Amino acid sequence: MHQVHRLVSRAVLTAVFALAAAPLAAQGTVPIDDPAIRRAFAAIQSWNNWIIDNQVSICEIPAPPFKETARGIEYRKRLMALGYSNVKIDTAGNVVAERPGRGGGPSIMIAGHLDTVFPEGTDVKVKRTGTRLDGAGIGDDCRGLAVVLAVARALNEARIETRGTVYLVGNVGEEGPGNLRGVRELLTNSYKGKVDQFISVDGTGLDITARAVGSKRFNVVFTGPGGHSYGAFGNVPSAIHAMGRAIGNIGDLVPPTGMKTTYNVGTVKGGTSVNTISPDASMEIDMRSESLENLEKMDQLIHAAIAKAVAAENARWPGARGQISVRYDTIGIRPVGRVIQNDSTPIIRTGLAAAKAMGFTPDVGASSTDSNLPMSMGIPAMTIDGGGRGGNAHAAGEWYDDGQDGYKGPQWALLIVASLAGLVRSTTP
Ligand SMILES: [Zn+2]
Numbered sequence: 001m002h003q004v005h006r007l008v009s010r011a012v013l014t015a016v017f018a019l020a021a022a023p024l025a026a027q028g029t030v031p032i033d034d035p036a037i038r039r040a041f042a043a044i045q046s047w048n049n050w051i052i053d054n055q056v057s058i059c060e061i062p063a064p065p066f067k068e069t070a071r072g073i074e075y076r077k078r079l080m081a082l083g084y085s086n087v088k089i090d091t092a093g094n095v096v097a098e099r100p101g102r103g104g105g106p107s108i109m110i111a112g113h114l115d116t117v118f119p120e121g122t123d124v125k126v127k128r129t130g131t132r133l134d135g136a137g138i139g140d141d142c143r144g145l146a147v148v149l150a151v152a153r154a155l156n157e158a159r160i161e162t163r164g165t166v167y168l169v170g171n172v173g174e175e176g177p178g179n180l181r182g183v184r185e186l187l188t189n190s191y192k193g194k195v196d197q198f199i200s201v202d203g204t205g206l207d208i209t210a211r212a213v214g215s216k217r218f219n220v221v222f223t224g225p226g227g228h229s230y231g232a233f234g235n236v237p238s239a240i241h242a243m244g245r246a247i248g249n250i251g252d253l254v255p256p257t258g259m260k261t262t263y264n265v266g267t268v269k270g271g272t273s274v275n276t277i278s279p280d281a282s283m284e285i286d287m288r289s290e291s292l293e294n295l296e297k298m299d300q301l302i303h304a305a306i307a308k309a310v311a312a313e314n315a316r317w318p319g320a321r322g323q324i325s326v327r328y329d330t331i332g333i334r335p336v337g338r339v340i341q342n343d344s345t346p347i348i349r350t351g352l353a354a355a356k357a358m359g360f361t362p363d364v365g366a367s368s369t370d371s372n373l374p375m376s377m378g379i380p381a382m383t384i385d386g387g388g389r390g391g392n393a394h395a396a397g398e399w400y401d402d403g404q405d406g407y408k409g410p411q412w413a414l415l416i417v418a419s420l421a422g423l424v425r426s427t428t429p
Helices: 010-020 035-046 048-059 069-081 142-157 181-190 239-251 292-316 346-358 372-377 408-421
Strands: 087-089 095-099 108-113 127-129 132-134 166-171 197-201 208-212 214-223 261-270 280-289 325-334 364-367 381-384 389-391 399-401
Touching: 035 048, 035 142, 035 408, 048 069, 048 132, 048 142, 069 087, 069 095, 069 142, 069 166, 095 142, 108 142, 108 181, 108 408, 142 166, 142 197, 142 408, 166 181, 181 197, 181 372, 197 408, 208 346, 208 372, 214 239, 214 292, 239 261, 239 280, 239 292, 261 292, 280 292, 292 325, 346 381, 346 408, 381 408
Parallel strands: 108 166, 108 197, 197 381, 208 364
Antiparallel strands: 087 095, 095 166, 127 132, 132 399, 208 381, 214 280, 214 325, 261 280, 389 399
């Protein structure tokens, strides 16, 4: 997740309250002046400590990739405690609360991800120092999970009615190894056809991810006969030498022009001993781009570079017994967007308008998140930050600081959800 930190001054806060009283017309389609929204904003601010307590206690339940079950069961319990009677856990382990709308509006799914990058056995105790929290996953994505709970509570407590149904979700499988299996299950199976727009709340800050950086990741495995470094010299090709040639070729590649496109050999493994012509070698490769065309081109260039290297190693020892062969194991594929969204795409416009009504201006960027999947299906989607500030995501020393105005994250999320789902305007103050 990208991290952009933004401090909001007291003057801006004052402006928020001034704006809350401004007429609807001034806010475009964002109903920040509605009495129910005002109740929800006030409520969120008043139980900010509850949000933080949830963020901390959820985070102290370990959730390594593919082992999100315990955290998911607890998340379901907490949604039910907020008055959601029918909270389901689908076959992938996604937790989904459904808040039916009155009809006539789009259905909105808002999700935080349950999984972390941290392996089993990681110390998940959160240390609290004033408004600062230190802990594994505390920002990415315990913050998002806490924000979704806050939205769930505020919708009920402020008696907000929407036209479209709102799905409040804790999903599995966002991080690398999970390969988006949670949202994939939700949107292509368990809630297939039921979600018109998708919002992921991921990480800290107050920015928007509007575009999907797609990626392809492979483990490339080279195998050969292997042999003694002295006795078999000249009689067998080397898997390590072949891979070395491949890395040399890849290092010289020029990515396609246009949208930013990248490649990286991230890890290498292999070999038996210093005096063995290696029978095996492997490397992990990552390629990324926002453009499907560029990603495919990059993929072809990498494949060609590797094929050329293997052919060269095999040709080096013409009389050799056995040859080097190569295999590609897919580690992960993150899809790019079907359409490349921008600031004028309606869902992004709503995110920006809600922020503007609250007195801040998000950066709009590209990243690789749960929203990649809906974007690839043509479902309007965005990933928003959960408020506060944070750092060291995916690393030891991850931290979150709620500061003086962390509550703006959940307020923003709530305003976006109510705007997109179509707020049924209150008749009572
Ligand atoms: Zn995340």
